[in-house]
Amino acid sequence: MTPAALFTTRVYRSVDDLPLDRLEPLLASGTLYDSPAYLRYCEAASGGLLRHIILEDERGRTVGLVSLRVVRDDQVRRLYNLQALLDSPETDAKPAGETAPDSGTVPGFPPLFPNAIAAVPGAHCVLLTDPEADAALRSTQRGALARAAVELAEVEGCVATGFLYLDEDAAKDIADALGTDAPFLVAAQTELAGGWPDFEHYLATLSTSRRAMVRRERRQFAKGGITTRVLYGTQELNEATAQLQLRLLERYGVAGTVESILRDYAQLRATVEGQVRVFVCEQDGQPIGMSLGLVDGERLYMRLAGFDYSATDTRFTYFNAVYYEPILWGIEHGIKRYFFSTGTYDAKLARGCTPVPLYGVVQWPAPLRERAVLRLAAREASLRSELGLPE
Structure with a gap:
């Protein structure tokens, strides 16, 4: 030694x-x-x-x-x-x-x-x-x-x-x-092991009741006429997406400003732009939810989210923006492991994540x-x- x-x-x-x-x-x-x-x-x-x-x-x-x-x-x-x-x-x-x-x-x-x-x-x-x-x-x-x-x-x-x-x-x-x-x-x-050929194979890893829960959340999402765009990089992140993040922070009593979020976008753009993937959920052409992740080879690290809590069926938008839309994109792009960070553990464990102490x-x-x-x-x-x- x-x-x-x-x-x-x-x-x-x-x-x-x-x-x-x-x-x-x-x-x-x-x-x-x-x-x-x-x-x-x-x-x-x-x-x-x-x-x-x-x-x-x-x-x-x-x-x-x-x-x-x-x-x-x-x-x-x-x-x-x-x-x-x-x-x-x-x-x-x-x-x-x-x-x-x-x-x-x-x-x-x-x-x-x-x-x-x-x-x-x-x-x-x-x-x-x-x-x-x-x-x-x-x-x-x-x-x-x-x-x-x-x-x-x-x-x-x-x-x-x-x-x-x-x-x-x-x-x-x-x-x-x-x-x-x-x-x-x-x-x-909170880690989720991927590598499934399609979304149904992901669902098969969950219990019967949780599969039903996810299918219900997907149906409500589609019923609301909500569509998702996947952005590569930060170029389309702006004051509208910053407002979504700010509303999430305010809901939990956490301080923040649109200006500080815009600065964060600029810092991401200057450093890890090529790794950024943004999942923007839109209703009638307006963003009502978003999440942002960073790609590292076959890994996807989810980093932040934001939502318009005045929009219809926001809770279904949340689960789709944060979990299901990134998973769907990951299946198509060779992601083998997803990381959903810390906190809000009940929701993550219910969707198949494993807690790593x-x-x-x-x-x-x-x-x-x-x-x-x-x-x-x-x-x-x-x-x-x-x-x-x-x-």
Whole structure:
């Protein structure tokens, strides 16, 4: 095993400064959310507050990468707000789209800003290690990256550092390296295994009652005269689609503006334009619902949605725009796995998704640690019950 002392770390403040040629073996082992293009989007969305740490071994080979966001205040997406983790579990029922800031301030807890979060939009932690190393060495590399991230956070003046949306093994490695409390369940990615030849074969994977439910939602959708256009890229996204997203946010009491959503469109256009697929549902020529996903080979990651709640049969529009229309498109275009992100688990599980547990590790300020552990335990129990996971 390589001693941690033999690792060297380097910090970069922009993806464009990273030695991407040396990182290629690591990036090739990752997903769309680890790609330079997506990290450029995350940098733009964060206002330039994303930091990247690479790990080199004693031979000078690049064997690790972690990305860390500095969070200055509560104007950040709820999924990346450490303060929000200490909120009561029932307040986590937010819309699937992660497009607006949400305070998470909890009475009785001191402010946790600035803090640092190793996570990016899409409920993903960019934490890559040498794909050719054995399990023990990769654990050591994760530990070295975690310690380097905490050191950088301290330099940035952060009062807490969190690593969110990890698999269980990675979370344990980080907790061991930092000497924190055990990892906690923070969310679940919802995955749907595809590869069916047609929609009927997808329906065959569901129970009889759920098949009937989906068929009813498809009939109501068609009866309402609603049609769907699939857009490649962001060029037709505009104030009308932004208004749909804003209405969804307002329905759940989440702050947002048309201007901030339009900025997000521009950031997507500048970075991952080729991966964007938009499903726009229209009635009488007017958009009444939409969802947006990102394609990565045979994978489709659904990212956000919006709806006109004054339109007829909006609830049928919702399920078709978010689930069935992307599935229908995916069947025709070779998608083998769908990712519907976190939250609103009942609807996703009812439509065939499997919950994949995601864990977190946080280095809390000492005065907060005991209370945080108790609050997170209650939050985890609630989440496990919702997901149908064992205690």
